[in-house]
Amino acid sequence: MIRAQDAAVAAQLPELIEASASDPIRRGELRGRALCARIAALHDTYDELFRTVGGEPLERGDLIARTIDAVRRWWPEGADEINGMAQGAGLPAEHVWFLNTRTELLAEARRLGAGAGARECSVAVQIDASAASTVGIQTWDWHDHMVDCWHPVAISGGKQSYVGMTESGIISKIGVNSAGIGVHLDILFHQEDHAGGVPVHLVAGRILAEAGSFDEAVEIARNAPVSASSAISIHDGARAVTVELSPAGAELVEPLHDWLVHTNRFQTPRLRQGEYRNPEETDSDADAWARQAVLRERTAREPEINGVDDLLQLLDSEPNQFGQLTCLPALSEPIGRRWHTLATMITRPVEQTFSIKAGIPLGDAPLRTFAVPGSDSTEAATSAH
Structure with a gap:
């Protein structure tokens, strides 16, 4: 079955952005040069989004400065790579930091009473003890007008090499590294969320760039001084x-x-007690719990999901189904409230491969597979499913 989706979403085939250098500033420069126009455009797109969601104007410069200080203390190499991206792109450093801090700035806007409840990202990871392997799959649901903001990325030269997906100018999101660690990311909402701490995208980025074991990856996440909430699945x-x-x-x-x-x-019960709930966005809350219930029911009914087709079916949903695992926008809604599954991704850490297709799981875009740089796997492209 092939489901309909926005043709512009399905048509996205962004090139793999590769950067290899032992120096993080140099790695960033290579990324920035390859993406200069796209980073500049995405900065302007997010700037427009912040103006659209309304609320009190943010003291963005001060919040970003606090973020930079936090990252410098926690992961100086990550700060260097972001500054390198700005240099390579020929942009003010604050523009690239703005992109990497966008989750935290949106949390700050929400704290001040602005923004809409997000409908984004469903994650599932299967442990197959008999095969000594795990596989993860997730959707990335985001604003439909940001259809061309993402790209696959392959980074090497640091402690670990990795392959994955991110947005232009953002250090990392989802992927697999050379130590055989897979990382997925979905947003959470807590009453204490604000801007100024270590961005969640840098937490995912540090795991991919440095973690040499499962335990190390978990400790990197647990010890990150974040100011906004997210779930990192490892x-x-x-x-x-x-x-x-x-x-x-x-x-x-x-x-x-x-x-x-x-x-x-x-x-988790303790954090759930402090969960942020907007009384005007009860449908978003209900949808998230419904998606979880659907996934629980499907994985209980079919505990052994075999092959790519089964994985993609797992995150499929009917139009207007309660629990929208496949996210399609209501075009009557304004910018800032139109959610579309912009990409579907599969991580296989044992094989050290990352697969991605534009749009919804059962859309007509091809599934492309990329290997961690230097791994035994080879880059491949598979047909649409």
Whole structure:
């Protein structure tokens, strides 16, 4: 079955952006040069989004300065790579930091009473003990007018090499590294969320760039001084866990019946007590819990999901189904409220491969597979499913 979606979404085939250098500033410069026009355009797009969601104007410069200080203390190499991207792109450093801090700035806007409840990202990770492997799949649901903001990326030269997907100018999001660590990311909402801490995208980035083991990846996430909440799901071929991050601390979600699922709401009791709920966005809250329920039911019914087709079916949903795993926008809604699944991704840490297709899981875009630089796997492209 092939489901209909926005043709512009399905048509995206962005090139793989590669950067290899031992110096993080140099790695950033290489990325910035390759993406200069796209980084500048995405900065302007997010700038427009912040003006659209309204609310009190943010003291963006001060918030970004606080973020830079936090990152410098926690991961100086990450700060260097972001500054290198700005240099390579020929842009003010604040423009690239703005992109890397966009989740935190949106949290700050939400704290001040602006913004809409997000409908974004469903994650599932399967542990197959008999095959000594794990596989993760997720959708990335985001604003439909940002259809061309993402690209696959392959980075090498640091502690670990990695391959994955990110937005232009943002250090990292989702991927697999050379130590066999897979990383997925979905947003959470806590009453204490604000801007000024270490961005969640840099937490994912540091895991991919540095973690040499499952335990090290979990510790990087747990010890990150974040100011906005997100769930980082980590797997390594034998184990899987979701680290729920928030300004109130971190908690772990363990797999249930060899499956880890996550859908934008806290699952751990302590953090759930402080979850942010907008009384005007109850449909967003209900949708997130419905998506989790659908995934729980599907993985319980079919605990052994075999092959790419089964994985893609897992995150498919009917139009207007309660629990929109496949996200399509209501075109009557204004910018800032039109959510579309812009990409579907599969991580296989044992094989050290990352697969991605533009748009929804059962859309007509091809599934492309990329290998971690230097791994035994080879880059391949597969047909549409």
